[in-house]
Amino acid sequence: MKLTGSQVLFKALREEKVDTIFGYPGGSVIDLYDELFHQEGIKHYLVRHEQGAVHAADGYARATGKVGVCLVTSGPGATNTVTGIANAYADSIPIVILTGQVPTHMIGKDAFQEVDITGITRPCSKHNFLVRKIDDLGRTIREAFYIAHSGRPGPVLVDIPKDILQGTLEETELFMKIHLPPEPPKEPIDEACAAALTMIRTARKPVIFAGGGVLRGKAVSELMTFANCIHAPVTASLMGLGAFPGTHPRWLGMLGMHGTYYANMAVSHCDLLIAVGVRFDDRVTSKVAEFAPHAKIIHIDIDPVSINKIVKSHVSIISDCREALQRLLSMAGGEVLLSADQTREWLEQIEKWKKAVPLSYCRSAKIKPQYVIEKLYELTRGEAIITTEVGQNQMWAAQFYRFDHPDTFISSGGLGTMGFGLPAAIGAQVAFPDRLVVDIAGDGSIQMNIQELATAVHYNLPVKVVILNNGFLGMVRQWQEMFYGRRYSQTEMKQALDFVKLAEAFGAVGLRATKPEEVEEVLRKGLETPRAVMMDFHVEPEEQVYPMVSPGAGLTDMKLGNLRRDAD
Amino acid sequence: MEIKKSVISILASNKPDVLARIAGTFSGRGFNIDSITANVTGNPRITRIIITTQGNQDTIIKIEKELNRLVDVHQVTDLTSLDLPLREMILIRMPMTGENHEKIMEIVDRYHGEVIETGSGYGILELTGKKEDMDNALSSLELLGIDDFVRTGSVTL
Secondary structure, rough: OEEEEEHHHHHHHHHHHOOOEEEOOOOHHHHHHHHOOOOOOOOEEOOHHHHHHHHHHHHHHHHHHOOEEEEEEOHHHHHHHHHHHHHHHHHHOOEEEEEEEEHHHOOOOOOOOOOOHHHHHHHHHOOOEEEOHHHHHHHHHHHHHHHHHHHOOOOOOOOEEEEHHHHHOOOOOOOOOOOOOOHHHHHHHHHHHHHHHHHHOOOOOEEEOOOOOHHOOOOHHHHHHHHHHHOOOOOHHHHHHHOOOOOOOOOEEOOOOOOOHHHEEEEEHOEEEEEEEEOHHHHHOHHHHHOOOOOOEEEEEHHHHHHOOOOOEEEEEEEEOOHHHHHHHHHHOOOOOHHHHHHHHHHHHHHHHHHHHOOOOOOOOOEEEEEHHHHHHHHHOOOEEEEEEOOHHHHHHHHHHHOOOOOOOOOOOOOOOOHHHHHHHHHHHHHHHOEOOOOOOOHHOOOOOHHHHHHHHHOHHHHHOEEEEOOOOOHHHHHHHHHOOOOOOOOEEEOOOOOHHHHHOOOOOEEOOOOHHHHHHHHHHHOOOOOOOEEEEEEEOOOOOOEEEOOOOOOEEEEEEOOOOOOO | OOEEEEEEEEEOOOOHHHHHHHHHHHHOOOOOOOOOEEOOOOOEEEEEEEEEEEEEEEHHHHHHHHHHHOOEEEEEOHHHHOOOOOOOEEEEEEEHHHHHHHHHHHHHHHHHOOOEEEOEEEEEEEEEEHHHHHHHEEEEEEEHHOOOOOOOOOEOO
């Protein structure tokens, strides 16, 4: 049977069980969109900017654990995806980006809407392909999916020339068979696991540090079993929030530059750090020479590149997190490795640190952004899927919303992309139409992909946007206050922008609170309205995120600002 | 840790962009390529790329890991410690007159090279051998005055 390139593409997507695509049409992909007209079983969501398509696919992937898919045209459509691809690459998120390309005979001739997108995205994608023959199309798509979700996940781009989509092919049995080079055999981990167990048994002040790898590797329940097996406290990077319940008594909060006082103190004083699925990013380690100075470090990660890249580990287990934790637990033979007695003193010290400097803020006549997050947490009972933008809004979300479940905190960590939250929320809402999805934003960030509000309204996606509106590029302003003598260079965004009218212009609901007494009512109304809602909270303009570890300082050297500090 | 010269042999899928990927990994991660040779192996689907670079032990390990991560790279081997014969080729164009002819041929013979082309007043020499020998040959010939030269990357097996 003869198939067109477009039909081959959709057949490949169906083989990969894709039922959702985020995209935006254009000349190079018009044939695909024509074929889409006849396709059932795949729902396409039309975004309003290609960057929104990639972030939506990314949010969808983070929320579901599946590979997110987006489809854009050539030229500017493709270049508009670059930020989103780099973002997914930095956070190791499995997405496949399908880009149209000019016909094969036009490539390299500066054709209309031609760019060398494979060249441009080579350094910021896990892999990419340019399909040169229709015979390769089906298997290339399937290879792209395989690469996206295997090992350390990442974004994979497939560039498809228009003539390939228009061409025809005789359907054969093997035309979708994957042809990748064989993977190197996995290194055996038993020796490393045995060494790790020995190290664990002699520790008395252990800390488990969980990252994005635990979530991507679906190792959450193994992590809990393991944490209980060694009676250890648990901290996480921004990317690991939700890997361990935020309401658990042994949860330490986030680690790092804006982590909790007690997480930073615990890691700085522990004698054993078990790092699972993390890459020791500089936001976490700060001054590497002073990071976990008294600890033996066990590092479990699937990517050999991460091992000993920033921090030297004493035992490294190169493996998928779930397999490694299962192996450790099975080698422990169901026995408790460290008893409650053995870690009691350590946990008591941690309680002292928790009491000395809890996360807090001072109330005032103005709305405090932390208060908005706390109220949001309370009203949603901690059950919402939270996406964030970047900056102070993101840090307060990470601090004041407690995540008990995996894949419920969706935030741009490695690249720190403002404008990620709203399209990512759309992706998450599409994945879970019956869940509450909230984007926590700043007034700066929300403007970067504001056009996606139209997408939300178009598909009746009831995403909620909580804007912590301080009239500033908040995080940069914080640095300017702390390190640049309050010289607010180009960070003030004196408001003429009426977010309520803006929301209504898009067909969404707009609500505003300007006083603390109004916050709860606005949140309640917003959360209960079964439509897309934008809530504009006019917050204290010059609030700082604390704790803060200054760049170049050790983790124990935290600025605490107004955080309550009791004598130890 | 001491900086040492390293030779890395890479087996990769024979695809148009594989060289760009490998070169991009070096430059993107702040490593330098001193020399590079690439050609197809006995299996037409596999290319061998040999790169010489410099760095301390940690750097070389890092480079290997980054290269291994690339989807199209099948195998990465650090050949430095194996002390294998490292060979380069050099072509030199220089004026060849009655006067310097003997001196030039003395150097060419010393390194078992040959004159592959002659024209009016000039010649093109081809020399192959160990890298240090090629360095020495070039220095010696430069004293006699050369027009231009081209060097390949190092190869080894």
